[in-house]
Amino acid sequence: MRNVGKTATLENKFPLLAVENNCILSKDADITACFRVHLPELFTVATTEYEAIHSAWHKAIKTLPDYTIVHKQDWYIKENYAPDLTEEDQSFLSKSYQRHFNERPFLNHYCYLFLTKTTKERMRMQSNFSSLCKGVLIPKEIRDKETVRRFMEAVAQFERIINDSGFVKLERLTENDIIGTGDTKGLLEQYLTLSKEKGTPMQDIALGSEDVRIGNKRLCLHTLSDTDDLPNTVSSNTRYEKLSTDRSDCLLSFAAPVGLLLSCNHIYNQYLFLDNSDENLRKFEKAARNMHSLARYSRANQINKEWIERYLNEAHSFGLSSIRAHFNVMAWSDDPDELKRLKNDTGSALALMECKPRHNTVDVATLYWAAMPGNAGDFPSEESFYTFIEPALCFFTEETNYQSSVSPFGIKMADRLTGKPIHLDISDLPMKKGVITNRNKFILGPSGSGKSFFTNHMVRQYYEQGAHVLLVDTGNSYQGLCELIKGKTRGEDGVYFTYTENNPIAFNPFYTDDGVFDIEKRESIKTLILTLWKRDDEPPTRSEEVALSNAVSGYIQRIKQNAEYPSFNGFYDYVQSDYRNVLEEKQVREKDFDLANFLNVLEPYYKGGEYDYLLNSDKQLDLLSKRFIVFEIDAIKDHKILFPIVTIIIMEVFINKMRRLKGVRKMILIEEAWKAIAKEGMAAYIKYLFKTVRKFFGEAIVVTQEVDDIIQSPVVKESIINNSDCKILLDQRKYMNKFDDIQAMLGLTEKEKAQILSINQNNDPSRLYKEVWIGLGGTHSAVYATEVSLEEYYCYTTEETEKMEVMQLASELGGNMEMAIKRIAGQRRDNANSY
Known part of the structure; x- marks a missing residue:
């Protein structure tokens, strides 16, 4: 049977020509500089910082030449945590921790930025001029080398402005990052398979009028491509109610609901089309005149004229640049039931931004194709709306997950x-x-x-x-x-x-494992004995300090000479006998150092005294x-x-x-x-x-x-x-x-x-x-x-009943704490699984 389906090879329809000097060249002579974007972590940015990030983007975009497309692409991929259980010398608790989190699902975020230099004609093309609709793609020649040079200078300046902001970091993608190597998948292959996993094979891509399928994955696309779908006001950040109180505001970027807060596999595409602003404004002036002349025939014309004039007044009053913008969320799943849920979840996320959710079923194929890294020039112009740079930037996501x-x-x-x-x-x-x-x-x-x-x-x-x-x-x-x-x-x-x-x-304050009595050790012994001898409100005299210092030094000297076991009892005996003789030889007066008083105060810590156990431990710790x-x-x-x-x-x-x-x-x-x-x-x-x-x-x-x-x-x-x-x-x-x-x-x-x-x-x-x-x-x-894992929980717990249970079982097991924790944690898991 003959195959009558409309099929084409990816090679014939592939819109990109080459990757040179870390830039993507399209067959329509578009040049794209590619970056990996490092954003601040979630819940760590304040209002002033959001405004600084917003300002940095604005300054950087103002440096780009006309007919440039700024395409920011945020990937949110469901992944499972893979612990390293093969690592050597891992403790019992470390292994328990890793097992506890094994295959824990989480949403990982990857952010990319593509700056595409195209032409005036390409910026105006609609979906029926997409490269998907062409039978043969004939590569065009880049004729104006000066334009390319100026664009690359602007890209370098753009990168420097963003990196100097201190909040966002741009990292230039290399040729290997874009097209991959024998061991790693490149960005283009990842996009064409909608997968970051190594080894995912290329599969059939079905680009239908209402359905786009990549292998078994079906796309669900929501677009913001009309001013009627947008909220009345936008800002660089918004209050996240779930973590805010009446005394504090937890802030996220305005577009956060379609970012990390949307927990499914999706890509959030953000486009800014930098037309010639003056030409756009002249076009609006002409449209306003036409609307004015037709106002008597339709009230709608009168209202449109007022809206256009407000737009023009804003532009001329504040020196704003007229641009076009578009935003879309591409979610996917290989489960039809889950796809329905994704559609609802994505619509709800857009509604949280006070946007009107619009599930696009018309231009899914061309929008998917245009979102390919380096192919923004293929974007259908009818899917964009006119705005200014500042409000458009409010739709950029500005945070990533914890790193x-x-x-x-x-x-x-x-x-x-x-x-x-x-x-x-x-x-x-x-x-x-x-x-x-x-x-x-x-x-x-x-x-x-x-x-x-x-x-x-x-x-x-x-x-x-x-x-x-x-x-x-x-x-x-x-x-x-x-x-x-x-x-x-x-x-x-x-x-x-x-x-x-x-x-x-x-x-035993006199014990050292190596027999070394350094200055700190000697001072510590003297401080200890002084604390035992004198009250807080009774400071020692200078002569008493000297006598005590000599007593400690003399006993240490005797320890070293006679190799005897050091202890407080030994020190007391030394002071009572040998050091008494030293004092008599030196003719130290009683008022300068009262030996009898000294021995009497320290007697409770000498053998037979009330606290004789305290400083005479025989445990050589x-x-x-x-x-x-x-x-x-x-x-x-x-x-x-x-x-x-x-x-x-x-x-x-x-x-x-x-x-x-x-x-x-x-x-x-x-x-x-x-x-x-x-x-x-x-x-x-x-x-x-x-x-x-x-x-x-x-x-x-x-x-x-x-x-x-x-x-x-x-x-x-x-x-x-x-x-x-x-x-x-x-x-x-x-x-x-x-x-x-x-x-x-x-x-x-x-x-x-x-x-x-x-x-x-x-x-x-x-x-x-x-x-x-x-x-x-x-x-x-x-x-x-x-x-923590259950094993760590039972090791750390301060709940008396739980601690007693662990200690008692450990005692029954001959003091094996690890075995006791394993048993109790295992029983707890079995009980949880039985319900």
């Missing part, structure tokens, strides 16, 4: 809109770029806002990337994580200090080499004797790490304990830490939940906040009425305030997560989702 950091170091968060995992560096890359000057962090969030989850998630990932982590806690928030690390390292790491009657905290240490001090934070000693030990441990571990990342995180530390005369340690730690590749982090604490405490205000360039805030709705004070104290901008107040306002009920705001240096900020 992962290029830094190898960072933490895993999730995109708040789609739930896609994001690799986020809030320490190293911002330092290199000069966004922040230190790595310190200040975390604020009320009870139940997810602070412990976020901090557990962060410190776990820091630890797994080689950092030394020291935590000061007041609520067993990190017990599960510490026990897991202890089990995985077989006790080599994961040290958990807490005070109980049966197992009180005990240390090498805290310098331990990478994960938790001090849980809730039981002793109000104890007059124990608390000052423990805090000195904690600070000594970290400062020792800070100075002796060269080139190793260190982190100290102080939970609510900082309030007690600041009260007990330890504020100097806090100040020293926050000002000095950055010089030693370290970071200090303070976590609090009480607003009044941060507002009223001078220690926090002056030392912590001023020296913390990274601020992390969680749900602040409980503090809505106090937020103005928090904003002023933290120096937050209106944009940052709007972001913070949008936290948890529109969470996806199908996902379990809480949102967190991260601000860097006052210039970069965004809201992310803290979403």
